[in-house]
Amino acid sequence: MSHSVEPADVLIVGGGSAGAVLAARLSENPDRRVVLLEAGPDYGPTRFPESLLDANRIADLDHDWGYISRGGRLSPEVAALRGKVIGGSSAVNAGAALRARARDFDRWAESGLDDWSFADVLPYFRDLENTPTGEDEFHGRSGPMPVRQLADSQLTPAHRGFIDAAVALGHKRIADFNGAEQGGVGAFAVNVLDGVRQNTALVYLTPEVRARPNLTVHGGVTVDRVLFRGTSATGVLTADGTAHHADEVILSGGTYGSAAILLRSGIGPAGELAPLGIEPLADLPVGQHLQDHPFCPAVYALAPGQAEMTPALGALLWTASSEAADGELDLNVVAVHPNGAPFMPPGGVIALSTALVLPDAQGTVRLTDRDPLSQPLIDHNYLGTERDRRRMLEGVRIARDLARDPALAPSLAGLLMPRELPHEDEQLTRVIESGLSIYGHPTSTAPMGTADSPRAVVDSRGAVHGLDALRVVDASIIPYVPSSVTNLTTIMLAERIAHLVYAH
Known part of the structure; x- marks a missing residue:
């Protein structure tokens, strides 16, 4: 195991619809060292191919x-x-910019997430967009x-x-x-x-944002699993055996990717992990509610x-x-x-x-x-x-x-x-x-919910139940698939959790 040279305060895995947003928002604090690892190529804001x-x-x-x-x-x-590139699936999708409906968020609230009502999320939907039309409300x-x-x-x-x-x-x-x-x-x-x-990498990871000395972005890095000391995350191990150390890890690898990383890390249904030679760390229903x-x-x-x-x-x-x-x-x-x-x-x-x-x-x-390169x-x-x-x-x-x-x-x-x-x-x-x-809107492999919910993997801020210094923030934590395309809702999730947890 080799060791990375740049310990981070926050290490973000995946630079897609959530990860690019988190990297931009969390690095607004110049005292917070943020490292973003993306499995696909990182084209920067100026070198995206025409396709x-x-x-x-x-x-x-x-x-x-x-x-x-x-x-x-x-x-x-x-x-x-699923998009394998900085910007994630927001770089390859059809560009539909539709929110989840108020009725979709009612269902989140009914499942115990009482501060995820439409009234709670609307300010973040408004703050993430610029549009010349529609009602100001x-x-x-x-x-x-x-x-x-x-x-x-x-x-x-x-x-x-x-x-x-x-x-x-x-x-x-x-x-x-x-x-x-x-x-x-x-x-x-x-x-x-x-x-x-x-895509989110174009609009959030702008040249100005990338110029911040406290933000580092690496493309072409596939993450194997999260590293732990006891029940606290201390970083990640990549597929080539490199350890990246951090005070806190956020998985934003998407509904399939984040679930796979959690499972390889021993976080998931214990009965499924042990036969694969993975030592169970937290018996949680990862991947059970896709x-x-x-x-x-x-x-x-x-x-x-x-x-x-x-x-x-x-x-x-x-x-x-x-x-x-x-x-x-x-x-x-x-x-x-x-x-x-x-x-x-x-x-x-x-x-x-x-x-x-x-x-x-x-x-x-x-x-x-348990091979990180296996599907x-x-x-x-x-x-x-x-x-x-x-x-x-x-x-x-x-x-x-x-x-x-x-x-x-x-x-x-x-x-x-x-x-x-x-x-x-x-x-x-x-x-x-x-x-x-x-349709390309997978969700709910690590759903948000209360600690006593049999469905829940993370709490209402994306923190994995029973573990420290590990969050999941992407479409995998949406508790039930909304009646809409998911890109704007995923961006909103990242904006809201960034604000509620890190804006201080």
Whole structure:
């Protein structure tokens, strides 16, 4: 074991949607030495490749962890795309800038996190964004993250046809999904400026921030596990055997990555760790409550003369299934041009994709062995309950009806993938279950909760229960997957914990 030369006050593992925010905020105190370790390349604020900056290119396999997961019963292998680069998945995602809903935070509060209500988090959502539109009550004008509401004039003809079709089918037109209401159809808000995807490394780890003498950023460093003295974290060991020492460690490796590091560190279900030769340190339900949004893409060819594909991200229908609880919106139908996305047919296309955004089913993240370079075993257990299957079926039927509506149908030249969307429920369910992919919003492998909660791994500030000097701050600590894309909510989490714990 070699020793690192730069002991830190706080060592942050992972420079993605949470880690880049934490590095920027915690290094605002010049007396706090902050070291950030990122497994992917660190491009700095000025050397990002075009493929990562171009918001109309979705996903980049050159900057991907390569995770393969079990999807569901008829989807045994689903690529679980995650960004492996400074900025994390915020550098490769579609740029959707939508918050979790107030109703989502009510559920956090009901599970004992009584200071995570929407009223508690709204100031942080406002503080992180700069946007010229929307109501002052909901929006920030001077934060680091540029958020822009797409105007109808910026959408493609197919996006506009999708919105018109949803309105014709009785859905309300929503002007701002980050405002007072979300139930209906409208254009996305995006963290895109002049076609450039604004990832957290670009907007938080600016040249000024990186010039701070108390902040060090290392790219290309894969972390194996956390080092301990007794029950206190003292640093981390990297995959090449280097020890980095610190007074405190924060894991921001993402829902899969942070869970794997915790498990290799002896933090997890004791019965699973011992057979792998890992000495259990804290018997906690790490990786036992994985949630993500099952996603069913239906890709259509665009009609001649309708082949405009920019912007990629366009419009959203956010609605409730017939089985949704009061106030819940459990279905998304998204209209996106999947430019550059892997596994998509070439040519002018639009995907009308359905997601079940409040699933009941939970999956798992486990280890196959203790090697830090081995893939974790990810089982999303998509549509793992009858109720989930019924609601997803309802959502796909809605998407199919939209495609047939006279407002949208003239833009479409036929279904490419899957080959058909059968009318009969049982056949359609089989098509759905065999064609699932990820929406890319995994959460809850190290959920926040009270010390007596059987689900909880960390407390309401991300501190791991029963251990000292170790926090987890990223989407893994979200207690239940929200009914929305997760990027802004993850940034908010990092902003809020940075403020509540470290701003002194």
